[in-house]
Amino acid sequence: AQSVTQLDSQVPVFEEAPVELRCNYSSSVSVYLFWYVQYPNQGLQLLLKYLSGSTLVKGINGFEAEFNKSQTSFHLRKPSVHISDTAEYFCAVSSVGYQKVTFGTGTKLQVIP
């Protein structure tokens, strides 16, 4: 079985400040990891993904995430947020060889002007 936990349901942050959105996963096998962003009234858009190789993954809109196998984490970071980053962010995990992708409960990032 696989699962993913996003510890923070909401993260308020001032514009131009750095942000980290936390994600922890559980799986008995190797995993693929994803971050998606959902803007209001829209579908989910892929931000970045970890499949293999370098543990630091860079995505769109200046976001990056680091895969930490020992801590079973895949935290999302951005050094300086913009108002337009206000959205819901979802972490997701898929165990290698397993069809299903499991999503976390989401973290609402609120950027304060």
Add this chain to the structure above:
Amino acid sequence: DTAVSQTPKYLVTQMGNDKSIKCEQNLGHDTMYWYKQDSKKFLKIMFSYNNKELIINETVPNRFSPKSPDKAHLNLHINSLELGDSAVYFCASSQVSVSGNTIYFGEGSWLTVV
């Protein structure tokens, strides 16, 4: 060209009615999904089809019936709609053998049952 498209985007209907949501993907993927997102933004998989074959069927009332006429289409039919069915329904697709099963979502269908 929209990769995963679903219609309608908004649907308001009365309890007890039957409704369908259609989905098409032009990515050439083998696998398609239906996800349900509730008012708290929780996203749960409902069904998954691979090459027209049902492979994932989560605990979903049998009032919900997916149909996949070909691997590019996955429609969702809902019978006897209830208030609790109000949610956003997302169609999605992926190619499991490529890109680690990266899922591509449609824009969503907002269903409101009154």
